[in-house]
Amino acid sequence: MSDYQHRARKRFGQNFLHDAGVIDRILRAIHAKPGEQLVEIGPGQGALTEGLLGSGANLNVVELDLDLIPILQGKFAGHENFSLHQGDALKFDFARLSETPGSLRVVGNLPYNISTPLIFHLLDHARLIRDMHFMLQKEVVERLAAQPGGGDWGRLSIMVQYHCRVEHLFNVGPGAFNPAPKVDSAIVRLVPHEVLPHPARDHRLLENLVRQAFSQRRKTLRNTLKGMLDAQAIEAAEVDGSQRPEQLDLAAFVRLSDQLFARTEQA
Incomplete structure (x- = not known):
């Protein structure tokens, strides 16, 4: 052939x-x-x-x-x-x-x-x-x-x-x-990376949170993450809930994910 x-x-x-x-x-x-x-x-x-x-x-x-x-x-x-x-x-x-x-x-x-x-x-x-x-x-x-x-x-x-x-x-x-x-x-x-610059406590949780955040990218984080994190948890991650997902850097998403991890642990 x-x-x-x-x-x-x-x-x-x-x-x-x-x-x-x-x-x-x-x-x-x-x-x-x-x-x-x-x-x-x-x-x-x-x-x-x-x-x-x-x-x-x-x-x-x-x-x-x-x-x-x-x-x-x-x-x-x-x-x-x-x-x-x-x-x-x-x-x-x-x-x-x-x-x-x-x-x-x-x-x-x-x-x-x-x-x-x-x-x-x-x-x-x-x-x-x-x-x-x-x-x-x-x-x-x-x-x-x-x-x-x-x-x-x-x-x-x-x-x-x-x-x-x-x-x-x-x-x-x-x-x-x-x-x-x-x-x-x-x-x-x-x-x-040999050493992750922003390690998440659970990277699968990070993946789910990022997917959810960008599911409606024109909406604010407070709205898109409603089912996962309340306004208080978003604030605790030092993130402004009125921002849209594309305005956040990787480190901010990891902080949000770690808040979700902490709250899941407490539940």
Whole structure:
């Protein structure tokens, strides 16, 4: 089966990267070294795979599309540092690949429809991950890297920045892909914090509170958090309940979450 017989599939959100200049720039940003543990999610036809293997790193690739498996096996099975896992990255247990904290380096050109749930799935394994380099829709990267006060600041920004340092590296135009998507893309680097800058007493509680706060982002916190925290508890967290959620920074959300934790403990 030749590379050219595989058509990109809409249901997998496939857009194959083919621009050699962009591929080289991504590989230089990752800067993989011999012996490192790399994980590539959705390698497609192997545009990045070849360069990653050439670094001498141990590469595990996770690919869902059964039609791509023989293509990838045909190209790369001869490399000792190549392992292929057919399956859904959203259900994949990354702890199978390494138990060592901070040892996995994750790479992927992620389809838009799975990018957010997949990032949240990987954050569950954050202690095992040294860094992540993803190609995403540009607007998703802007949300990941957003600061409080703007329309891009929301649940995704807060929960990813709770766990990671976010770097928007560079943008990639539609022409770098086949078929060309209708949107611009961007490369982002996520580096899990060795020590969380604002640790919450219960990060699941924080996630629920942030989700609730942004469920009606135009309303004030006093209104959106009504069922979780009363005005007194919001004030005790040193937060102004008349503000809208996008005006609060990560530290303020953690204070609110810790108030909720304390009140749940007392209940």
